[in-house]
Amino acid sequence: MDDLDGYVELAEVAARMNITEAQVMDLVRHRVLRAVNLGLGLIMVEPAILSGSVSTPRPA
Numbered sequence: 001m002d003d004l005d006g007y008v009e010l011a012e013v014a015a016r017m018n019i020t021e022a023q024v025m026d027l028v029r030h031r032v033l034r035a036v037n038l039g040l041g042l043i044m045v046e047p048a049i050l051s052g053s054v055s056t057p058r059p060a
Contacts, residue, residue, distance in 0.1 A: 007044035
């Protein structure tokens, strides 16, 4: 798992970006964010990409 050193879990990415997990997954699908699916619902996102992304307000 050395390849994933420093990767961040999906829920943490959503919290840091102040968006929903579904919105994070949409960014992954559009290749705005890099992610690795480890199975069983565990998605890890590359933090270097995360830090350069623009956040949007979380829907109420």
